[in-house]
Amino acid sequence: MIDAHTFIGPYPYRHLPHPGPDALVRVLDREGVESAWVGHLPSAFYRDPLAGNDALFDALLPYAGRLAPVPAIRPDWPQWQKSLAAALDRGAVAVRAYPQHWGFGSGHPAMTELAAACGESGVPLVLTTRFEDLRQRHALDTAGDLPAATVRALARAGPRVRLLVTAAGRAFIEEVHWGLTPDERARVWWDISWIWGPPEDELAHLLRTIGSRRFVYGSGWPLRLAQTPRANLELLPDELRAPLAPLGDAAQIPARSA
Secondary structure: OEEEEEEEOOEOOEOOOOOOHHHHHHHHHHHOOOEEEEEEHHHHHOOOOHHHHHHHHHHHHHHOOOEEEOOEOOOOOOOHHHHHHHHHHOOOOOEEEOOOOOOOOOOOHHHHHHHHHHHHHOOOEEEEOOOOOHHHOOOOOOOOOOOHHHHHHHHOOOOOOOEEEEOOOHHHHHHHHOOOOHHHHOOEEEEOOOOOOOOOOHHHHHHHHOOHHHEEOOOOEOOOOOHHHHHHHHOOOHHHOOOOOOOOOHHHOOOOOO
16 A cells, blocks of 8 residues: 655644654554555645755655656746756656646646646656644734646646645545546545544545546655544445445556656
8 A cells, every 4th residue: 555645844833742763663554554645745835846856855865666756847937847857767657746836827737737747757746735624723824725727737737647636525525526527537546544433434435436547555744643544544334345445546546656
């Protein structure tokens, strides 16, 4: 099993007690997870994420095979194509982007270009719906949630586009999924880090209505408890628990091997 939604590094709006890769490896061992796709959390708040990407690759180098880098590429920045190529050469298994933090609207052409470029390169584009609930956010944290219209627009950017949308809840997932054609839906995967289990049983509902292959394991660590998705899987109704994680494999999105 791959945890497709983790970060290392500090968060600007609250203290994170264990944001380093060594702690993440211990969490994976405790939860019985083989490996993780890892982003650099501070990079979401940098104007230019290039320095954050360098820090990410350097920090994960001792953990090759367990922790796979997912750097951020800002597609309105000069020479972003070279940055993308360099990140792939250094072993990136996917690419992150933060359009709402960069002030991009739902139809921003730079995001369409990035999604298409990632598709041509054979790596998924990872989008983050939110880092924290709106009710918890610091007054200086003015970026809103990722709009559903952005995901739909990017799913239509080309037949080779592959999107992994993280930290989305049931309402957001359904708004996007049922607004796409079957071919477009097949280009989008969702992690389960923000989907409620019992008593709402929203995870079970989505697995029944949308299908388990559109979902992958993700925890949102260190912003969220790594035990939550595991517990929600264990609390699924019996018919959905064979095996424990009846989910799509993040490695088949497809992505380059770590």
